[in-house]
Amino acid sequence: MARKRFIAGATCPACGAQDRVYVLVNDDDQLISRHCVDCAFEEQVESMEENRPTDAVVQEWTPVRLTGLSNKPPASSGESSD
């Protein structure tokens, strides 16, 4: 049996309504189709090899190490406390 699952923050590509788009998923949690409750938008999801959310990318940041600025001891670095 298919179940409805609303997608938070999703925008309908047809009418532009936000938070009105839901998907139908089957018992294996696989996407069947997308629908909009505000308009007649309907899109079949034919082949989803992986249904992982791609918008959850975590951006990694490398801290910049400043060298040679002054002789101040590092105040807030928990690297090594000698």
Ligand SMILES: [Zn+2]
């Ligand atoms: Zn719509």
